[in-house]
Amino acid sequence: MSKGVLFIVSAPSGCGKGTILAEILKSGNIYYSISATTRSPRPGEVNGVNYHFISKEEFEELIENNGVLEYASYCDNYYGTPRKPVEDMLNEGKHVILEIEVQGALKVMQKCPDAVSVFILPPSMKELERRLRKRGTEDNDVIKKRLSQAEDEIKYAENYDYIMVNCELEKAVNDLAAIIRAEELKKENTINLIDEVLCNA
Amino acid sequence: MSKGVLFIVSAPSGCGKGTILAEILKSGNIYYSISATTRSPRPGEVNGVNYHFISKEEFEELIENNGVLEYASYCDNYYGTPRKPVEDMLNEGKHVILEIEVQGALKVMQKCPDAVSVFILPPSMKELERRLRKRGTEDNDVIKKRLSQAEDEIKYAENYDYIMVNCELEKAVNDLAAIIRAEELKKENTINLIDEVLCNA
Numbered sequence: 001m002s003k004g005v006l007f008i009v010s011a012p013s014g015c016g017k018g019t020i021l022a023e024i025l026k027s028g029n030i031y032y033s034i035s036a037t038t039r040s041p042r043p044g045e046v047n048g049v050n051y052h053f054i055s056k057e058e059f060e061e062l063i064e065n066n067g068v069l070e071y072a073s074y075c076d077n078y079y080g081t082p083r084k085p086v087e088d089m090l091n092e093g094k095h096v097i098l099e100i101e102v103q104g105a106l107k108v109m110q111k112c113p114d115a116v117s118v119f120i121l122p123p124s125m126k127e128l129e130r131r132l133r134k135r136g137t138e139d140n141d142v143i144k145k146r147l148s149q150a151e152d153e154i155k156y157a158e159n160y161d162y163i164m165v166n167c168e169l170e171k172a173v174n175d176l177a178a179i180i181r182a183e184e185l186k187k188e189n190t191i192n193l194i195d196e197v198l199c200n201a
Numbered sequence: 202m203s204k205g206v207l208f209i210v211s212a213p214s215g216c217g218k219g220t221i222l223a224e225i226l227k228s229g230n231i232y233y234s235i236s237a238t239t240r241s242p243r244p245g246e247v248n249g250v251n252y253h254f255i256s257k258e259e260f261e262e263l264i265e266n267n268g269v270l271e272y273a274s275y276c277d278n279y280y281g282t283p284r285k286p287v288e289d290m291l292n293e294g295k296h297v298i299l300e301i302e303v304q305g306a307l308k309v310m311q312k313c314p315d316a317v318s319v320f321i322l323p324p325s326m327k328e329l330e331r332r333l334r335k336r337g338t339e340d341n342d343v344i345k346k347r348l349s350q351a352e353d354e355i356k357y358a359e360n361y362d363y364i365m366v367n368c369e370l371e372k373a374v375n376d377l378a379a380i381i382r383a384e385e386l387k388k389e390n391t392i393n394l395i396d397e398v399l400c401n402a
Contacts, residue, residue: 182384193322193364
């Protein structure tokens with residue numbers, strides 16, 4: 001059995017990444033890496049589903065023992081990607097998706113050179129602004145901040161293996177599915193088929 | 202506009218390569234490279250469709266002027282891939298499929314390091330034999346020769362970028378389509394989107 005593939009997916013807020021990933025995960029062939037955090041669960045959040053909620057001490061022990069693929073601290077809390085669950089799934093031949101912002105993604109690319117990275121672009125900044133406003137949940141200042149953040153993030157897209165645009169949800173889902181399937185078919189992951197075919201002579 | 206991608210597709214006889222490619226070419230987004238040969242057209246064969254039928258002198262001039270990506274001679278005739286039509290299509294942003302046997306494929310990989318190569322395997326040698334016998338057009342000796350040829354060719358599959366199996370036509374078509382789409386989405390081919398998105402701010 002060949003190892004699973006680690007996919008790193010980044011996109012600015014408002015690009016529809018969550019919706020695309022929800023569709024992709026329905027295929028059942030690919031698993032979502034759950035982040036760890038030291039912040040308290042919000043009402044309705046479930047440990048092991050939304051996050052692995054752990055203590056500050058536990059998180060710092062992970063950091064010391066090279067137990068996180070990347071982490072950042074934000075508002076006095078740690079957020080990060082525990083290494084072991086990801087590696088366990090990959091070793092079982094399962095593919096793993098890491099939905100992660102740009103700085104964390106760059107760190108994981110360094111630690112995991114075999115990871116396959118995908119950046120999802122909005123069709124245009126205008127369309128991104130329209131989508132953010134359509135949500136209706138944020139005021140003008142927040143939207144402006146998100147747009148400027150998006151611009152900063154998009155500049156890093158060139159560091160990713162694949163760059164795709166979310167113009168239409170269905171097409172974007174098909175594009176990400178095509179990337180995943182193509183990676184499965186890469187020689188590195190299918191070379192054992194040669195012997196299988198020849199030995200069934 | 203980014204350049205088109207050159208796809209090299211090889212498979213042993215009986216793997217269904219022709220049927221898969223016919224489906225892929227229906228998408229209209231990808232072009233088929235037509236080989237040149239010095240042999241005479243058979244009844245029904247059309248110049249520029251089945252082959253470019255050219256004279257021995259013309260072919261040798263092509264060879265001398267680095268005008269073929271690969272060639273071989275067989276039964277006193279030359280067969281090969283003219284370079285210019287392929288490069289013209291790629292420069293126009295069109296993708297090109299080169300359906301070619303293993304030795305020619307290896308030569309094209311060397312000359313065109315950006316080419317993307319795909320090897321199509323049969324599910325097993327038994328199944329390949331069943332498919333060859335089902336055609337009913339060849340006698341036992343020919344079938345045995347084709348199977349032994351197939352074994353030799355399959356050993357070269359590890360030189361290709363992608364290795365896929367044709368178990369079921371529809372799945373195989375989807376697999377090749379996924380490879381083509383993923384290659385279109387590779388950073389090298391989509392990096393210009395970053396500026397496009399940012400400039401439409």
